[in-house]
Amino acid sequence: MNTIAQATPPNIGAESDSKPVMRSVPIVLEPTTSLIPVNLGDLWAYRELLYFLIWRDLKVRYKQTMLGAAWVVMQPLAMALVFTVFLGHFARVPSAGIPYLLLVFSGLVPWMFFSSAVVSSGNSVVGSAHLITKVYFPRLIVPLGAIAGRLVDFAISFLVLAGLMYYYGVSLSWKLLALPVFVLLLTGLAFGVGTLAAAWNVKYRDVSILLPVIIQLWMFSSPVVYPVDVVPARWRQLYILNPLTGLIDGFRSVLLNRKVDLAAVLISSLITIVLFVFALFVFRRMEKDFADVV
Amino acid sequence: MAKPIIRVESLGKKFRLGAKAHSNLRLAEAFAARLRAPLKMKQREADSEAQTVWALRDVSFEVEPGEVVGVIGPNGAGKSTLLKILSRITEPTSGRAELYGRVGSLLEVGTGFHPELTGRENIFLNGAVLGMRRSEIERKFEQIVSFAEIDRFLDTPVKRYSSGMYMRLGFAVAAHLDPEILVVDEVLAVGDAQFQAKCISKMGDVARGGRTVLFVSHNLNSILSLCRRSILISGGKVVYDGSSDGAVQRYVTAGTLQHKGERIWEDPESAPGNEKIRLRAVRIVSGNEITQDVDIKNDIRVEIEFWNFRPGTRITASIHLLDKLKTGVLASANLQSANLIEDKWFDKAYPVGLFRTVCTLPGNFLNEGRYHINVILLTNVTNMEVFADNVTSFNVYESGAMRADYGGYWLGVVRPRLAWQTEQLDGNAVELQEQTA
Numbered sequence: 001m002n003t004i005a006q007a008t009p010p011n012i013g014a015e016s017d018s019k020p021v022m023r024s025v026p027i028v029l030e031p032t033t034s035l036i037p038v039n040l041g042d043l044w045a046y047r048e049l050l051y052f053l054i055w056r057d058l059k060v061r062y063k064q065t066m067l068g069a070a071w072v073v074m075q076p077l078a079m080a081l082v083f084t085v086f087l088g089h090f091a092r093v094p095s096a097g098i099p100y101l102l103l104v105f106s107g108l109v110p111w112m113f114f115s116s117a118v119v120s121s122g123n124s125v126v127g128s129a130h131l132i133t134k135v136y137f138p139r140l141i142v143p144l145g146a147i148a149g150r151l152v153d154f155a156i157s158f159l160v161l162a163g164l165m166y167y168y169g170v171s172l173s174w175k176l177l178a179l180p181v182f183v184l185l186l187t188g189l190a191f192g193v194g195t196l197a198a199a200w201n202v203k204y205r206d207v208s209i210l211l212p213v214i215i216q217l218w219m220f221s222s223p224v225v226y227p228v229d230v231v232p233a234r235w236r237q238l239y240i241l242n243p244l245t246g247l248i249d250g251f252r253s254v255l256l257n258r259k260v261d262l263a264a265v266l267i268s269s270l271i272t273i274v275l276f277v278f279a280l281f282v283f284r285r286m287e288k289d290f291a292d293v294v
Numbered sequence: 295m296a297k298p299i300i301r302v303e304s305l306g307k308k309f310r311l312g313a314k315a316h317s318n319l320r321l322a323e324a325f326a327a328r329l330r331a332p333l334k335m336k337q338r339e340a341d342s343e344a345q346t347v348w349a350l351r352d353v354s355f356e357v358e359p360g361e362v363v364g365v366i367g368p369n370g371a372g373k374s375t376l377l378k379i380l381s382r383i384t385e386p387t388s389g390r391a392e393l394y395g396r397v398g399s400l401l402e403v404g405t406g407f408h409p410e411l412t413g414r415e416n417i418f419l420n421g422a423v424l425g426m427r428r429s430e431i432e433r434k435f436e437q438i439v440s441f442a443e444i445d446r447f448l449d450t451p452v453k454r455y456s457s458g459m460y461m462r463l464g465f466a467v468a469a470h471l472d473p474e475i476l477v478v479d480e481v482l483a484v485g486d487a488q489f490q491a492k493c494i495s496k497m498g499d500v501a502r503g504g505r506t507v508l509f510v511s512h513n514l515n516s517i518l519s520l521c522r523r524s525i526l527i528s529g530g531k532v533v534y535d536g537s538s539d540g541a542v543q544r545y546v547t548a549g550t551l552q553h554k555g556e557r558i559w560e561d562p563e564s565a566p567g568n569e570k571i572r573l574r575a576v577r578i579v580s581g582n583e584i585t586q587d588v589d590i591k592n593d594i595r596v597e598i599e600f601w602n603f604r605p606g607t608r609i610t611a612s613i614h615l616l617d618k619l620k621t622g623v624l625a626s627a628n629l630q631s632a633n634l635i636e637d638k639w640f641d642k643a644y645p646v647g648l649f650r651t652v653c654t655l656p657g658n659f660l661n662e663g664r665y666h667i668n669v670i671l672l673t674n675v676t677n678m679e680v681f682a683d684n685v686t687s688f689n690v691y692e693s694g695a696m697r698a699d700y701g702g703y704w705l706g707v708v709r710p711r712l713a714w715q716t717e718q719l720d721g722n723a724v725e726l727q728e729q730t731a
Contacts, residue, residue: 023394023474026301029379030390052422060410134405135423136382136397288385291378292309 036284042138049137053145058152072153073160076112080105083225096227098256102168106252107224109161110182113154114190114244115215121146121194122211126201129294139287140280143195147187154183165255175254182251185272189243192275199279199286202294218242223249228261240264243271297394298356299475299506300380305389307350307375349375351530352389357508359395359474362501364521364538365510366545372530373510374479377401380508381477395474395506398425402479404464409453413444413463416452420467434470441496442466443489462489469496476500479510494519514542514619543664546618555579555586557686562601567680570607571671574599574648578667578688586688590662590709591695594655594688598669599648600680606643607673611651614668616684617707623665626653629675660690661709 043050062068080101087093088100095103121143125132128142201207219225222244231239239245246261246268253260350372357363365373378384380391381399406423407416417438421431431438439445442463444455452460478497494516501507501520511517517524517538524541526534534544556577559565565572579595580588588594598611612627626632628651630640639649666687671680696709 023396026392026394027382027397028390028392029382029386031386031388046425048428049422049425052419056408056411056415056419059415060408063410131406131423133383134402135399135425137423137425291384 032288036281038140038280038284039138043140046137046141050141050145050148053141054148054152057145057149061149069156072156076105076108076157077160079112080108083108087225093226094230096229096258098227098258099168102164102170102256103227103252104225105161105164106255107222107248109154109157110186110248110251111219111222111224111244112157113150114186115219116153117147117150117187117190118194118197119211119215120150121190122197122201123208124194125198125290126205126208126294132294133291139290140195140283143191143198143283147191147194150190151187161255170256173254173257175257175260178254178260179251182247182254185269186247186251188276189247189268189272192272192279195279195283196275199283202286202290218244223252228264240267241271243268243275247272297359299359299394300355300357300508301392302353302355302380303390305350305353305376305379305386305391306348307372307379307384308346308387309349310346348387348530350379350386353527353530353532354389355525355532355535357506359506360504361523362507362509362521364517364524364541365508365527366512366514366517366524366541367527367533368545371527373527374401375530376527377477377479377508377510380475393475396425397475397477398471398473399477400424400468400471400479401477402464403461403468407452407460407464410451412451413439413442413448413455416463417467420464424468424471425473426471430472438466438470441469441492458486458489465489465493469493469500472505474506476505476507478507514546515621518542518619543618546620546664546666555584555686555688565601566682566685567600567671570602570604570673571609571679572601572603573669573671573680573682573685574601576667576669576682576685578686580688586686588688588690589693589695590658590660590690591693592657594657594660596653596655596667597650598652598671599650600671601648602644602646605646608641608675609644609649610672610675611653612670612672613653614670615655616666616668618664618666620666621707623660623707627670627672628653658695658711659708661704661706662690662692664689 062071065071067074083104084101088095088104093100124142124146125139131137132139132142197207197211221239221242223230228236228239228245228249240261240263246264246266250260250265250268252258353372353376365376367373375384377399378401379386380393381397381401383399383401404416404420406420408419411419417435418428418431422428439448442459442465444459444463447455447459452463455463497507497509497516497520507520509517509521521538523536524534524538525532526541526545534541556575558575558577559573562572562574565574567573575597576599577584577597578586578588579597580592596613598613600609600611602609610628612625614625615623617623628637628640630637633640637651639651664687666684669680669682669685670678672678696711
């Protein structure tokens with residue numbers, strides 16, 4: 001009957017090759033009031049987005065640079081050389097019997113990972129405002145992706161560290177088996193601090209200004225460019241309250257086959273776990289306002 | 295009745311006015327406020343209550359699977375807020391919504407595109423952002439590329455793309471999204487006219503494919519051609535929920551429906567115009583009465599009355615006729631060369647006084663539906679003194695004159711009677727049929 005009609009509405013409900021299926025359990029959208037646990041299923045469903053965001057960051061970071069991924073190695077290596085010359089040779093900072101270059105580099109590799117992961121995840125949510133205001137995905141993916149990208153850098157610089165250990169003839173031991181634990185704890189701590197910073201940064205941009213300062217101070221309050229022995233014994237108890245003390249010293253100790261300070265590692269692990277859980281809850285509580293505030 | 299795939303129950307969203315100012319709050323101030331909190335709690339609550347606005351309030355509706363629903367309304371009505379809640383970008387302040395399917399939202403073309411990455415890389419990135427699986431993107435890759443018409447530039451960074459190419463690529467990825475519920479905001483107006491037509495037709499395919507679509511647009515033509523049902527939102531509330539025709543009609547005539555075919559300005563001080571000329575009245579006369587409902591077969595007289603305050607002025611009256619979507623149908627002016635008859639006042643010097651100029655639109659000329667009128671008064675043919683935008687409107691209805699033989703939808707803004715004639719060219723149709731077979 002519609003012979004003249006050209007622009008009539010489409011015949012809704014017409015047959016198609018792929019029939020959409022309805023869910024029996026709905027996605028319910030309503031105001032949340034209480035504490036929200038992490039939705040692991042949702043995170044899993046969006047794992048490919050996580051993968052693509054990591055891939056994008058890595059690709060973009062070194063796309064128009066001449067040396068590309070070599071920078072990952074150059075940066076800590078250059079820093080290690082400067083510290084070796086000025087602290088190791090001129091200031092003669094004690095290095096607990098380890099070649100100073102090896103001491104510094106084995107501290108800088110975990111430290112650079114930690115600091116860059118914290119800074120990049122701390123700025124990640126604000127930096128992804130264009131995504132957050134336009135499309136849904138579990139917001140946790142953003143800081144997770146930022147940290148995971150730095151893990152790749154970490155893996156590359158770790159290879160250089162391994163080469164250095166070979167050069168200095170470091171003997172390997174069974175303690176190396178504990179290495180993944182330290183990497184995991186470092187990642188967890190970076191996630192805790194970075195995710196907290198990311199959530200607060202959405203509301204208070206002061207965080208992004210404050211973060212580099214804190215990182216700078218944190219580096220010198222951690223055994224990165226000096227061994228723990230440098231710290232006087234009476235300050236030691238306060239010193240190990242810095243969770244990085246146990247983690248970086250532990251990381252170095254298992255690599256270079258030295259005695260691990262178990263008490264410090266335990267305290268670090270405890271603080272890391274508490275911070276990790278706390279950050280998750282803060283992030284989940286604040287994330288519903290991200291799209292409105294950012 | 296089928297089970298709804300979207301159920302929205304008294305949904306509301308409150309925004310804090312000056313949310314920007316709030317977000318720029320210094321950390322120190324926040325701490326200070328926390329310290330003072332026990333004392334100031336009540337006052338702060340009161341302040342914040344006064345500075346909030348409900349972008350959406352008490353919105354309820356249901357959508358059945360496979361429905362394509364348009365959402366229209368003026369700027370700031372809350373359309374985008376509604377879409378943002380349904381696509382889970384932001385959380386409602388009150389009420390709830392249930393979605394019985396995966397939601398794909400398309401609030402922007404090219405979300406997540408990175409300028410440094412190539413077209414190929416961005417297809418994967420954008421697809422993942424929109425919620426597509428990698429295998430799904432790989433499967434649809436060829437289709438996406440050919441739809442976007444960017445084959446040659448697939449390995450060029452998108453920062454070197456023209457804005458048209460960028461938009462096309464963005465739409466192409468989004469158009470191949472395949473969720474049960476698709477939420478679309480104003481993204482169809484991309485690219486040149488040809489690509490726009492392609493986008494509209496693709497949207498039509500999506501709709502026909504049985505997807506449920508919620509479609510926000512200011513382009514009423516595409517709303518009318520894609521959606522049977524539309525929801526009109528105004529001031530954060532659902533004002534109308536029904537046929538798209540009805541919703542569009544309500545929306546477009548929201549400002550002009552209060553009068554009955556006649557607008558009169560009694561006070562020459564405040565009437566539209568200036569110290570030279572002012573408008574006194576505009577009325578629609580048809581079938582010998584002032585009316586806004588016009589029989590399709592009758593002439594329509596547009597009467598324009600105006601005061602002239604300066605002796606010796608040459609005045610030209612002019613009208614614009616617009617259809618219900620505010621698309622121009624015609625413009626006409628009281629000029630000798632554009633006049634079907636003769637006006638003895640043409641090119642004369644008007645003395646001070648009140649005048650009436652009448653323009654007659656023929657019957658059996660306009661299609662059914664609502665038409666709007668702008669009135670323009672000019673001096674010396676080219677100087678515009680009065681521009682009265684959308685002063686009145688009228689509705690053309692079919693009384694049966696042209697509907698004796700056909701009752702369905704009739705395309706077009708005009709419906710003139712034209713001359714049709716048929717003659718037979720060959721009597722031997724049987725032989726023709728055999729030849730072609």
